[in-house]
Amino acid sequence: MSGDRRRTPMLRGMSPSSLLDAVVVGAGPNGLAAAVTLARAGLRVQVLEAHERVGGGLSSAELTLPGFVHDVGSAIHPLAAASPAFREWPLHAFGLRWIHPPAPLGQTLAGGGSVTLERDLSATAAVLGADGPAWERLFAPLVQEWEELLDDILRPLPHVPRHPFTLARFGLRALPPADLLGRTLFRTPQARALWDGIAAHTGLPLTTPGTSAMTLVLALTAHAVGWPFPAGGAQALADALRRYLEYLGGEVITGVRVSQPRDLPPARVTLVDSSPAVLLRLLGDRAPASYRAALSRYRYGAGMQKFDYALSGPLPWQDERLRRAATVHIAGSAAEIVASEASLQSERPYLLAAQHSLFDPSRAPAGGHTLWVYAHVPNGSDADLRPRVEAQLERFAPGFHERVLACRVTTASQLERFSPVFVGGDVAGGAVTLPQLVARPVLSAAPYRTPVRGVYLCSSSTPPGGGIHGMCGVNAARTALADEFGFRK
Numbered sequence: 001m002s003g004d005r006r007r008t009p010m011l012r013g014m015s016p017s018s019l020l021d022a023v024v025v026g027a028g029p030n031g032l033a034a035a036v037t038l039a040r041a042g043l044r045v046q047v048l049e050a051h052e053r054v055g056g057g058l059s060s061a062e063l064t065l066p067g068f069v070h071d072v073g074s075a076i077h078p079l080a081a082a083s084p085a086f087r088e089w090p091l092h093a094f095g096l097r098w099i100h101p102p103a104p105l106g107q108t109l110a111g112g113g114s115v116t117l118e119r120d121l122s123a124t125a126a127v128l129g130a131d132g133p134a135w136e137r138l139f140a141p142l143v144q145e146w147e148e149l150l151d152d153i154l155r156p157l158p159h160v161p162r163h164p165f166t167l168a169r170f171g172l173r174a175l176p177p178a179d180l181l182g183r184t185l186f187r188t189p190q191a192r193a194l195w196d197g198i199a200a201h202t203g204l205p206l207t208t209p210g211t212s213a214m215t216l217v218l219a220l221t222a223h224a225v226g227w228p229f230p231a232g233g234a235q236a237l238a239d240a241l242r243r244y245l246e247y248l249g250g251e252v253i254t255g256v257r258v259s260q261p262r263d264l265p266p267a268r269v270t271l272v273d274s275s276p277a278v279l280l281r282l283l284g285d286r287a288p289a290s291y292r293a294a295l296s297r298y299r300y301g302a303g304m305q306k307f308d309y310a311l312s313g314p315l316p317w318q319d320e321r322l323r324r325a326a327t328v329h330i331a332g333s334a335a336e337i338v339a340s341e342a343s344l345q346s347e348r349p350y351l352l353a354a355q356h357s358l359f360d361p362s363r364a365p366a367g368g369h370t371l372w373v374y375a376h377v378p379n380g381s382d383a384d385l386r387p388r389v390e391a392q393l394e395r396f397a398p399g400f401h402e403r404v405l406a407c408r409v410t411t412a413s414q415l416e417r418f419s420p421v422f423v424g425g426d427v428a429g430g431a432v433t434l435p436q437l438v439a440r441p442v443l444s445a446a447p448y449r450t451p452v453r454g455v456y457l458c459s460s461s462t463p464p465g466g467g468i469h470g471m472c473g474v475n476a477a478r479t480a481l482a483d484e485f486g487f488r489k
Contacts, residue, residue: 020046020267025258028056031273032241033470034458037477039248041487050257054242056419058468060233064310064406067365071234075354075372076327078221079469081228094243097231101359104227106325107197108396110332112318115190121223131191146224154471156447156463174213179206179338196337197329200350202432203302203376205342210434227327232362269480271458275421276441279457286452298441302376303412303425305385309371310405315397328353330392349375351392379424382411421459429460448476456480
């Protein structure tokens with residue numbers, strides 16, 4: 001095993017004894033999770049990564065000034081904390097430590113107020129006042145059965161559910177548009193803004209059927225496991241996965257770009273943690289026309305424009321209670337959030353912010369702070385959102401401008417250049433519409449399997465989709481283990 005980034009993959013023509021069982025293209029969270037799953041089964045696994053470090057969208061770097069550590073992609077990780085695989089694996093022994101802020105989430109409100117989602121369900125109900133009982137009725141049964149529920153929804157659809165009654169209760173609430181369900185269940189502006197702020201993570205208009213599903217899951221995880229982040233940055237989770245893989249005998253080679261079939265070493269199976277377009281390039285002429293046509297119909301959601309700030313102090317929130325949460329959703333009301341996500345061109349865009357350094361001093365020099373912010377944009381857009389984004393920040397944190405030391409802006413197209421899985425800046429790996437929850441990227445009981453034997457797709461363009469949970473990779477690896485190696489769980 002080796003992490004020597006100067007090595008090259010094993011070449012064709014080597015002796016059969018040196019044949020790999022599996023090669024994984026891409027060391028993002030799903031690629032690493034796939035590799036770990038295969039290595040845990042005793043297979044000889046090699047991971048090839050184009051960048052000089054593992055992680056992809058799960059990485060950290062000094063993007064602004066020396067000493068200020070920013071997350072390149074994902075910043076807050078409720079699904080990682082809830083992931084059945086990550087919870088089972090001993091990642092703590094390989095350097096992973098979760099930081100749990102006092103409150104999982106804060107939501108700004110017009111007039112300078114705020115509302116928080118608390119880890120404790122009853123405490124959240126108390127915060128929401130008149131809508132507290134409705135919030136508690138909605139989430140109490142889901143929180144009680146959260147492990148059974150995630151066991152079903154983090155697998156490909158369709159499938160025979162292991163917990164049919166739990167899944168049915170969830171499905172009844174998951175199918176409607178998030179805006180409709182929020183207006184039906186809640187009456188106060190606080191509860192509606194909190195609900196719609198979570199729903200906006202979908203990157204879809206909140207009038208889209210099925211957007212309640214992700215809203216329920218994200219709010220549920222806040223109560224079940226919190227919305228934590230790794231100490232030191234997202235890179236710590238990727239590095240823990242790599243170290244665990246190497247402990248199991250797997251190998252990671254960085255600085256290796258795979259763009260065509262001849263770039264791959266010989267192996268019994270190949271798993272691709274990238275976009276369907278990259279998969280087709282690697283399949284080449286072996287991919288039948290029908291499969292190419294099916295992948296051409298796959299659609300992507302909104303892009304993301306990201307802002308990383310180095311600050312001379314913490315955000316000067318109008319409402320100091322927002323300092324209890326690492327994650328803050330920034331908008332004045334539910335109506336403002338709905339309008340922002342519908343047009344993606346609002347003068348007052350919905351923002352998702354993370355203020356890690358309030359809880360992790362290793363992220364900035366003494367006295368300094370970091371701020372991670374993104375807004376949704378049309379897929380592939382390079383429009384300059386910075387004036388509107390900073391006006392929103394100044395609106396709820398007067399004096400913000402005076403604390404800015406540096407800013408790094410990453411546009412949607414730059415995100416795609418960083419990682420081809422982020423097509424047009426869509427960090428979910430494809431729109432999370434109801435049709436694409438079922439057919440992701442194609443309609444199949446095993447959507448990871450391609451028509452070319454031994455080649456599998458394991459990225460977020462497969463079920464269960466976007467988010468840092470590793471289950472796309474785990475599910476793909478389990479499919480490969482069953483198909484090619486005779487493993488049955």
